[in-house]
Amino acid sequence: MFSQELTEREKTILRYVIHQFILTASPVGSRNISKKYEIGLSPATVRNIMADLEDLGFLNHPHTSAGRVPTDKGYRFYVDSLMEPHLLSPQEMSLIDRSILQEMIEREEVLKLTSMLLSNITNLLACVTYPKFDDALLQKIQLVELGGSKILIVLTVKSGVVKTITLEIHQPAETKQLKAIERTLNERLSGLKFSEIRESFKDRLQGTIDENMKPIIRVFLNSVDKIFSDIEGTEKTFITGARNIVRQPEFEDLSHFQSIIELIEDKDVIIHMMDQSAELTTEDVSILIGGEHKDEKLNEYSLVTKTYKLGGTAGKVGIVGPKRMEYSRVVASVVYIAEVLSKQLKNTY
Amino acid sequence: MFSQELTEREKTILRYVIHQFILTASPVGSRNISKKYEIGLSPATVRNIMADLEDLGFLNHPHTSAGRVPTDKGYRFYVDSLMEPHLLSPQEMSLIDRSILQEMIEREEVLKLTSMLLSNITNLLACVTYPKFDDALLQKIQLVELGGSKILIVLTVKSGVVKTITLEIHQPAETKQLKAIERTLNERLSGLKFSEIRESFKDRLQGTIDENMKPIIRVFLNSVDKIFSDIEGTEKTFITGARNIVRQPEFEDLSHFQSIIELIEDKDVIIHMMDQSAELTTEDVSILIGGEHKDEKLNEYSLVTKTYKLGGTAGKVGIVGPKRMEYSRVVASVVYIAEVLSKQLKNTY
DNA sequence: TGTTAGCACTCTTGTAAAATTAGTGCTAAA
DNA sequence: TTTAGCACTAATTTTACAAGAGTGCTAACA
Numbered sequence: 001m002f003s004q005e006l007t008e009r010e011k012t013i014l015r016y017v018i019h020q021f022i023l024t025a026s027p028v029g030s031r032n033i034s035k036k037y038e039i040g041l042s043p044a045t046v047r048n049i050m051a052d053l054e055d056l057g058f059l060n061h062p063h064t065s066a067g068r069v070p071t072d073k074g075y076r077f078y079v080d081s082l083m084e085p086h087l088l089s090p091q092e093m094s095l096i097d098r099s100i101l102q103e104m105i106e107r108e109e110v111l112k113l114t115s116m117l118l119s120n121i122t123n124l125l126a127c128v129t130y131p132k133f134d135d136a137l138l139q140k141i142q143l144v145e146l147g148g149s150k151i152l153i154v155l156t157v158k159s160g161v162v163k164t165i166t167l168e169i170h171q172p173a174e175t176k177q178l179k180a181i182e183r184t185l186n187e188r189l190s191g192l193k194f195s196e197i198r199e200s201f202k203d204r205l206q207g208t209i210d211e212n213m214k215p216i217i218r219v220f221l222n223s224v225d226k227i228f229s230d231i232e233g234t235e236k237t238f239i240t241g242a243r244n245i246v247r248q249p250e251f252e253d254l255s256h257f258q259s260i261i262e263l264i265e266d267k268d269v270i271i272h273m274m275d276q277s278a279e280l281t282t283e284d285v286s287i288l289i290g291g292e293h294k295d296e297k298l299n300e301y302s303l304v305t306k307t308y309k310l311g312g313t314a315g316k317v318g319i320v321g322p323k324r325m326e327y328s329r330v331v332a333s334v335v336y337i338a339e340v341l342s343k344q345l346k347n348t349y
Numbered sequence: 350m351f352s353q354e355l356t357e358r359e360k361t362i363l364r365y366v367i368h369q370f371i372l373t374a375s376p377v378g379s380r381n382i383s384k385k386y387e388i389g390l391s392p393a394t395v396r397n398i399m400a401d402l403e404d405l406g407f408l409n410h411p412h413t414s415a416g417r418v419p420t421d422k423g424y425r426f427y428v429d430s431l432m433e434p435h436l437l438s439p440q441e442m443s444l445i446d447r448s449i450l451q452e453m454i455e456r457e458e459v460l461k462l463t464s465m466l467l468s469n470i471t472n473l474l475a476c477v478t479y480p481k482f483d484d485a486l487l488q489k490i491q492l493v494e495l496g497g498s499k500i501l502i503v504l505t506v507k508s509g510v511v512k513t514i515t516l517e518i519h520q521p522a523e524t525k526q527l528k529a530i531e532r533t534l535n536e537r538l539s540g541l542k543f544s545e546i547r548e549s550f551k552d553r554l555q556g557t558i559d560e561n562m563k564p565i566i567r568v569f570l571n572s573v574d575k576i577f578s579d580i581e582g583t584e585k586t587f588i589t590g591a592r593n594i595v596r597q598p599e600f601e602d603l604s605h606f607q608s609i610i611e612l613i614e615d616k617d618v619i620i621h622m623m624d625q626s627a628e629l630t631t632e633d634v635s636i637l638i639g640g641e642h643k644d645e646k647l648n649e650y651s652l653v654t655k656t657y658k659l660g661g662t663a664g665k666v667g668i669v670g671p672k673r674m675e676y677s678r679v680v681a682s683v684v685y686i687a688e689v690l691s692k693q694l695k696n697t698y
Numbered sequence: 699t700g701t702t703a704g705c706a707c708t709c710t711t712g713t714a715a716a717a718t719t720a721g722t723g724c725t726a727a728a
Numbered sequence: 729t730t731t732a733g734c735a736c737t738a739a740t741t742t743t744a745c746a747a748g749a750g751t752g753c754t755a756a757c758a
Contacts, residue, residue, distance in 0.1 A: 029721050042731050047722070065721045065737045106575075144493055146505055152513070156495055164501070164513040226455075235584060242610045257606065261591045264613060378750050391702050396751070414708045414750045702757075711748080718741070728731075 005056065012039065013049045014058055015082045018070045022324050025249040027067030072290040072323070075302070079287050079327050086328035088336055092121065100340045103348070112238045114317060114341050119241025121333050124321035125263070127270050128341075130236035131313040133163065133228075134195045141189065143182045145175065153227060159311015165227050169219045181213055185220075198228045237267050241319075250300065250322050259297045263320070269295065274316045277305045285335050290323045304330050306338040310345045317341060354405065361388065362398045363407055364431045367419045371673050374598040376416030421639040421672070424651070428636050428676050435677035437685055441470065449689045452697070456510075461587045463666060463690050468590025470682050473670035474612070476619050477690075479585035480662040482512065482577075483544045490538065492531045494524065502576060508660015514576050518568045530562055534569075543577045550577070586616050590668075599649065599671045608646040612669065618644065623665045626654045634684050639672045653679050655687040659694045666690060 006014070016037050020028040030046040033039070039046075050068050053059045058074035070078070088096075099117050100110065111128045119126035136157040144152040149172050155163045188204045189197055197204075201224045205217060220227070242264050250256060263269055273293055277286040288303040302325060305318030317338050319330055355363070365386050369377040379395040382388070388395075399417050402408045407423035419427070437445075448466050449459065460477045468475035485506040493501040498521050504512045537553045538546055546553075550573045554566060569576070591613050599605060612618055622642055626635040637652040651674060654667030666687050668679055 027721085031721075043721095044731055044733090045729085048730090051723085061722090063738060064723085066739075067721065140496070142493055142495075144491055144503055146491075146503070146511060147489070148509075150509070150511075152503055152511060154493060154495070154501055154513075160497075160499070162495060162499075162501060162515050164503075166511050240614060242614050243607060246606055246610055257595055258592060261595060261613075264610075265589065265591050376750085380750075392750090393702055393704090394700085397701085400752085410751090412709065413752085415710080416750065700758090702755100704755090705753090706751105707753105708751080709749090712746085714743100714745090716741100716743075719739085720737100721739100722735105722737080724733105724735090726731100726733090728729100 009041075010049055010053060011082060013046060014053055014074065015078065017050070017053075017059060017068055018074060018078045018082070021070055022326055025322075025324055027062060027069050029067035032067070070323075072292065075289045075323055075327075076292075079289070079331075083328045083331075086326075086332040088332050092333075093336060096121075096337055096340055100337070100344050101347075107345070107348075108236055110341070110344060111236070111315075112240075114337060115238040115240045118317065118319060118333060118337050119244060121337075122319050122321070122325075122330050123241070123244040123247075124319045124325065124330070125239065125241045125245045125260075126319050127237065127239045127267075127274065127317070129271055129274055129316045130233040131159070131161070131310045131315040132233055132275075133157065133161075133230050133313070134193065136161070136194055136311075136313045138190055138192055138194065138197065141182060141185045143178045145173070145178060148172070151178065155227075157311070157313070159313055161311065161313075163232055165223075167219060167223055167227070169216050171215060173216055177213060177216065180210060181216060181220075184213075194228045194230070198224060201228070234267055234271060237271055239264055239267055239270060245321065248322050250324070256300065259300075262297065269297070270320065273298065273303060274305050274318055277303060277316075277318070285331055287327065287331070302327075304334050306334050308338040308342045308345070310342075358390075359398055359402060360431060362395060363402055363419075363423065364427065366399070366402075366408060366417055367423060367427045367431070370419055371675055374671075374673055376411055376418050378416035381416070419672075421641065424638045424672055424676075425641075428638070428680075432677045435675075435681040437681050441682075442685065445470075445686055445689055449686070449693050450696075456694070456697075457585055459690070459693060460585070460664075461589075463686060464587040464589045467666065467668060467682065467686050468593060470686075471668050471670070471674075471679050472590070472593040472596075473668045473674065473679070474588065474590045474594045474609075475668050476586065476588045476616075476623065476666070478620055478623055478665045479581065480508070480510070480659045480664040482506065482510075482579050482581065482662070483542065485510065485543055485660075485662045487539055487541055487543065487546065490531060490534045492527045492534075494522070494527060497521070500527065504576075506660070506662075508662055510660070510662075512581060514572075516568060516572055516576070518565050520564060522565055526562060526565065529559060530565060533562075543579070547573060547577045583616055583620060586620055588613050588616055588619060594670065597671050599673070605649065608649075611646065618646070619669065622647065622652060623654050623667055626652060626665075626667070634680055636676065636680070651676075653683050655683050657687045657691045657694070659691075 013033065016033050017028050020032065020036070030050060031043040034041055034043045034046050050059060054061065054068065057071060058077060059068040060071045062069060096117060100114055105113070111130065115126045115128040118128070136159060139156045139158050142154040144154060146152050146166065149169050151167050151169060151173065153165045153167055157163070184205070202221060242260060245260060246257070273295060276293060277288055285304065285306045290302060291299050293303060300323060301320050302323045303318060303320050304327070305316050307314040307316050317334060319334060321330070362382065365382050366377050369381065369385065379399060380392040383390055383392040383395050399408060403410065403417065406420060407426060408417040409420045411418060445466060449463055454462070460479065464475045464477040467477070485508060488505045488507050491503040493503060495501050495515065498518050500516050500518060500522065502514045502516055506512070551570060591609060594609060595606070622644060625642060626637055634653065634655045639651060640648050642652060649672060650669050651672045652667060652669050653676070654665050656663040656665050667683060670679070
């Protein structure tokens with residue numbers, strides 16, 4: 001990478017520029033750096049270095065006679081090599097512990113709480129997604145007669161999560177029949193991933209099926225996508241803290257609102273983006289800066305995410321904020337919260 | 350009321366002023382009225398009338414030498430007595446019919462779609478709440494063993510809506526025991542309202558209960574609020590169209606954003622407000638203008654809602670927008686959509 | 699008595715010029 | 729290699745002024 005090409009001094013200046021920009025949100029000039037940070041260099045020298053950094057693509061000029069602004073590449077280098085790890089204060093950690101580690105609250109409550117906590121700590125938009133069923137292993141299926149021609153399908157997953165769907169079969173079913181179907185489904189599907197089931201449901205139910213189960217099986221076939229889909233996650237994903245983000249100075253210009261509004265209106269956008277970030281780093285924290293994520297609408301934002309564990313599956317916690325964010329602090333918060341959340345979920349279930 | 354005190358001419362002027370203000374969002378002056386609307390009166394006369402209307406509290410002055418702006422009272426009089434009913438165009442009606450009356454979509458899909466449709470038609474913030482369980486009659490309770498010490502409670506309501514809750518009982522239960530409890534619960538609770546059950550659960554389960562059911566019953570007692578609560582509704586309430594509302598000219602000043610953001614962030618605020626509106630008018634459409642609703646944050650907004658029916662229970666559809674909205678059109682849209690929605694839900698379930 | 703015309707006055711809005719500010723790039727000197 | 733100095737730029741803020749819209753009031757009119 002380019003890190004070899006940068007001298008120590010250039011790195012220092014770059015760090016200061018980014019630091020300063022993060023604080024003030026306005027282009028930072030050479031004199032400013034030379035004064036504020038006790039570096040034995042004159043503005044002119046700093047100017048030269050900044051010009052070099054600009055040539056290398058780490059900084060940018062909105063126009064002549066304005067200070068420098070970090071580019072995406074600049075931020076990237078900053079988070080990769082320059083940033084000093086931030087330690088949460090004991091108060092913050094204790095706040096997180098106390099908020100999340102309390103017993104006796106619903107799982108969904110925990111997630112919502114976590115999201116609210118994260119957005120309060122970072123003053124940014126926080127998001128906690130529900131674990132994806134896709135990677136979950138089906139433990140068993142139960143069918144419950146609801147009366148009329150309705151049945152309730154209860155899916156239990158290894159991690160202990162339960163999902164229910166009501167299904168309309170167009171004829172009243174006999175209890176015996178349903179029991180038989182239930183047995184068959186369990187024999188052939190349990191232990192598989194949801195995604196596998198979706199793909200191969202039809203094949204797996206082929207053959208050796210009692211003739212008079214057929215009509216009901218057909219209903220199942222038609223609804224397989226619905227039953228084994230993942231949309232649940234969308235409903236149970238929590239996005240909080242929009243109030244914080246609109247206070248950021250970058251919102252002086254109205255147009256940016258659109259994208260944020262859309263963000264909280266359909267969670268799908270964020271969820272999709274968080275999925276995308278998963279592909280890059282599974283274990284560690286993932287940082288996506290500006291144009292690095294595919295969605296154009298979010299070119300002006302960065303995304304910091306980390307997975308948390310729930311049984312065998314994993315959800316994500318993360319934040320969305322302007323590219324100019326205190327990465328070190330945000331990363332520390334996200335990481336710590338994800339850990340506490342994992343711990344809490346393990347204890348309770 | 351004051352309607353007696355207003356002459357025909359005053360009413361006409363008031364109507365025109367409000368009309369004009371709805372269109373332009375900026376204070377309307379006397380000359381403007383005198384010219385635009387073919388009224389045989391000079392600006393000066395109009396001025397006099399407007400001054401009278403101001404004394405009566407229907408209009409307001411931002412400052413000397415600005416045009417007049419309707420007050421809440423002005424709007425109230427307008428929607429009560431002045432407004433001409435608006436007829437939706439056949440195109441609009443057909444659009445609504447086609448969107449909502451399609452078969453084979455999930456109930457929740459229908460609600461979401463309805464909300465989106467309504468916000469598109471009105472260009473305002475639309476909201477569709479899930480029917481309240483509180484007023485629903487419990488049809489039956491089923492208990493399903495999930496394995497381990499977990500059970501799933503399935504509540505079926507008269508309207509066909511089903512609600513499920515997983516419950517952790519701290520000891521493994523025997524099938525026979527559960528069946529017995531299930532029977533008892535059904536005998537004593539079915540046919541009652543959720544709200545009644547919440548209040549009297551303990552009393553109803555008093556006496557003649559088998560000794561070894563006790564521990565499980567106790568878990569039920571502890572969780573009764575959770576089981577028969579209404580929070581489900583919050584999750585299944587859809588709020589859409591925020592992107593529209595931020596385009597309104599009243600958003601030139603940033604501060605107003607806060608309230609809107611909060612509105613879509615916790616749906617509770619809107620849901621609560623819609624509940625509140627229910628107290629006023631159960632059957633017909635309800636209009637709340639500016640300060641008429643208790644939540645200060647929404648003093649600058651109006652709320653138009655109507656109930657729709659689902660089985661024995663009722664949900665709400667409504668819109669939130671700046672006080673300066675085309676009430677007649679909005680009312681027409683809300684009413685029509687609520688009707689179509691009721692029809693659709695009746696057909697499908 | 700209700701209506702209108704005229705006029706002075708008040709605010710807001712728009713625009714253009716001027717002053718201010720923060721910052722750069724370049725050259726020459728240390 | 730670093731620094732100081734200087735000319736130059738682009739954005740921002742200030743200021744001033746003119747135009748427009750609207751009111752309130754008084755006096756005249758039908």
